[in-house]
Amino acid sequence: MKLKSKCRSNPLTVPDGKGILSKFRPPSTVGRGRAVTLATTPKFDSWYDDSACVTLGDSLDHYAKWETPVVIVSDGGYGVLGFEGDTSDHAGLPGWYEPHVIAWSKAATPQTTLWFWNSEIGWAAVHPVLEKHGWRYQNCNIWNKGKGHIAGNVNTQKIRRFPVVTEVCVQYILEARIGKKNLKEWLLSEWKRTGLPLRNANEACGVADAAVRKYLDQGHLWYYPPPEMFQKLQEYANIHGSPLGRPYFSADGETPVTSQEWARMRPKFRCPHGVTNVWERGPVNGAERIKTTAGRAVHLNQKPIDLMVRIIEASSDIGDVVWEPFGGLFTATLAARRLQRKAYSCEIDSTYFQYGGKRLIQEQAQSNLPGF
Numbered sequence: 001m002k003l004k005s006k007c008r009s010n011p012l013t014v015p016d017g018k019g020i021l022s023k024f025r026p027p028s029t030v031g032r033g034r035a036v037t038l039a040t041t042p043k044f045d046s047w048y049d050d051s052a053c054v055t056l057g058d059s060l061d062h063y064a065k066w067e068t069p070v071v072i073v074s075d076g077g078y079g080v081l082g083f084e085g086d087t088s089d090h091a092g093l094p095g096w097y098e099p100h101v102i103a104w105s106k107a108a109t110p111q112t113t114l115w116f117w118n119s120e121i122g123w124a125a126v127h128p129v130l131e132k133h134g135w136r137y138q139n140c141n142i143w144n145k146g147k148g149h150i151a152g153n154v155n156t157q158k159i160r161r162f163p164v165v166t167e168v169c170v171q172y173i174l175e176a177r178i179g180k181k182n183l184k185e186w187l188l189s190e191w192k193r194t195g196l197p198l199r200n201a202n203e204a205c206g207v208a209d210a211a212v213r214k215y216l217d218q219g220h221l222w223y224y225p226p227p228e229m230f231q232k233l234q235e236y237a238n239i240h241g242s243p244l245g246r247p248y249f250s251a252d253g254e255t256p257v258t259s260q261e262w263a264r265m266r267p268k269f270r271c272p273h274g275v276t277n278v279w280e281r282g283p284v285n286g287a288e289r290i291k292t293t294a295g296r297a298v299h300l301n302q303k304p305i306d307l308m309v310r311i312i313e314a315s316s317d318i319g320d321v322v323w324e325p326f327g328g329l330f331t332a333t334l335a336a337r338r339l340q341r342k343a344y345s346c347e348i349d350s351t352y353f354q355y356g357g358k359r360l361i362q363e364q365a366q367s368n369l370p371g372f
Contacts, residue, residue, distance in 0.1 A: 035296035038351045052333050052343040056353045059325040059346035063103045066344040069323040070316045075117040076326035090125045097126050105133040110176035113267040113315040117169050138171040141277045176265040178251050184222045190249050194241030204236030205229050227259035298355050308335035330356035
C-alpha cells in the first residue's frame with residue numbers, strides 16, 4: 001500500500017539563548033557533487049506497509065505524526081558537505097541538529113535509546129546540544145572500517161594527520177526524572193525521608209552491603225536497582241519508615257511506584273556475548289552496496305545493515321517503534337523491518353528516497369506494487 005502525503009512546511013521555532021523564540025534557519029551550505037542525481041521524481045512522496053512508513057520530506061514536519069519511539073537512529077549531517085543541506089564544517093552542526101533534538105526530547109520516554117552516528121568531531125560538536133535537552137551519554141561505540149577503507153591512497157603530509165578509518169555511534173538515553181531529581185538523587189532523598197539509617201536498605205534488600213553501596217550511591221558507581229530490589233526498598237520504607245512521611249517512593253504523592261512502573265523508567269538493553277564498543281567491520285561493499293547502473297556508489301556513507309541490526313536489536317523488542325529521521329537509503333528502517341519492529345523515516349533528497357524506496361519494495365517482495 002502507498003499513501004499520498006500532503007504535508008506542508010512548518011518552520012520550527014527555537015530559543016535564541018535570551019528566552020526569545022525565533023524561526024530556525026539552517027546554516028548556509030553548498031552541496032557536493034554525487035555519483036547520481038535522478039532526473040525522475042517519485043510517483044508518491046510517502047509509502048507504507050504494516051512495518052514501515054517512509055516519507056519524502058523534512059522529518060521536522062512529520063515527527064508529530066509518528067508513534068512514540070523506543071529507538072531513534074540518527075545518521076544526519078556530518079559537517080563535511082556530504083549531501084545537499086549538510087553543513088560546511090562541524091561548527092555548524094549544533095544549529096543543524098538542535099530543532100531535531102528538541103523534537104526527539106518531546107516525543108521520547110525514559111525507555112527511548114538514541115543512537116547518534118557521526119564523525120568524532122561532529123559528535124563532539126553536537127554533544128552539548130544533546131545534554132542540554134535531556135539526553136545523557138551512555139557509551140561511545142567505534143566503527144573501525146580498517147585500512148582497506150583508505151587503501152593506502154592518502155597523502156599524510158598534505159592532510160597532516162593520521163588517516164581516519166573510523167566513525168562513532170554514540171548511545172544516549174533520555175534521563176528519567178521525578179520532580180526535579182534524577183533517579184539516583186530521588187532514591188537517596190526518598191530513603192532519607194523515612195528517617196531510617198542507610199544501612200537498613202541492605203536489610204530491606206536482603207544483602208550484606210550492596211543496596212547502600214550501589215543503589216544509594218551518588219557517584220559514577222551508582223546502579224539502577226532491578227525492579228524486584230526496588231520493590232523491596234519501597235515496601236520496607238513504607239512499613240518501617242516514619243508514618244508522617246508516607247507514602248515513600250511515590251511519584252505522585254499518593255501511591256508508591258510499583259516494580260512495573262520502575263522498570264519503565266530506563267531503556268531496554270541487551271549486549272550480545274563477546275560484543276564490545278569497537279566494531280571491526282569493513283565499509284559496505286558487494287551486493288549490499290547500492291550502486292548506479294554504471295557501478296558507482298549511490299550514497300557516500302551507506303551504513304552496514306548488520307550494525308543497524310545490532311543496535312536496534314540491543315535496545316528494543318518485537319513490535320517496538322524505531323525512528324530514522326534522516327533516512328538516506330533507509331538502512332535502519334530495513335533493519336527494523338527484519339527485526340519485526342515498526343519504523344518511521346523521512347528523506348529530504350529525492351534521489352536517495354527513490355533508491356531507498358526500491359530497497360524496501362524489494363524487501364517486501366510484492367511484485368504487484370508499482371515502483372517509486
